[in-house]
Amino acid sequence: MSRHPQAERALAVEFGINDEVGTDAHCSTGVRVGKRVVLGTGFAEDLPDPDMLTFKDHAIVDCLFQARTFEDRVLKMDRIVVRRGATVGTNSVLLYGADIGEGARLRRTAW
Numbered sequence: 299m300s301r302h303p304q305a306e307r308a309l310a311v312e313f314g315i316n317d318e319v320g321t322d323a324h325c326s327t328g329v330r331v332g333k334r335v336v337l338g339t340g341f342a343e344d345l346p347d348p349d350m351l352t353f354k355d356h357a358i359v360d361c362l363f364q365a366r367t368f369e370d371r372v373l374k375m376d377r378i379v380v381r382r383g384a385t386v387g388t389n390s391v392l393l394y395g396a397d398i399g400e401g402a403r404l405r406r407t408a409w
Contacts, residue, residue, distance in 0.1 A: 332357065338388065350375065350394075354382040361390035361404075 328349030331337075335353045338360025345351075350365035357380045366375035376395035380386055384398045387406040398404065 329353070332382070335359070347375070350377050352377060352379045354380065354384075354400075356383045357381070358385040360388045361386045361392055363392050365394045367394065 328351070329345070330352040332353060332355035334356050336358045337353070341359070345363070347363065347365035351363060353359055359380055363378055365378050366373060368374075374394060378392050378394065378396045380392075380398045381400040381402070383400055384402045384404075386392065386398060386404045387408060389406050390404050390408040392398070
């Protein structure tokens, strides 16, 4: 697997279907991406809290993220983690504090 020489210095990184990022890559956007992670189309188009996202090895992710919200004038925020081998389907929404377990499968439109 080749590694893009600019990947760790990029201001924004775009991924397409079946794109891969190298071993334990850490893009300057803050997203932590493990080995052989598949990120869905449009992943980097709207990523308001990239430093709050972690994708472990062999995860498949094609969903939306919201790592922070204002509820009753209180800021609530937490990390979002997709563990090793987990799959999160299209149009699903992961909210702050989500920790998708190893090998878990979330179907389309889950939240």
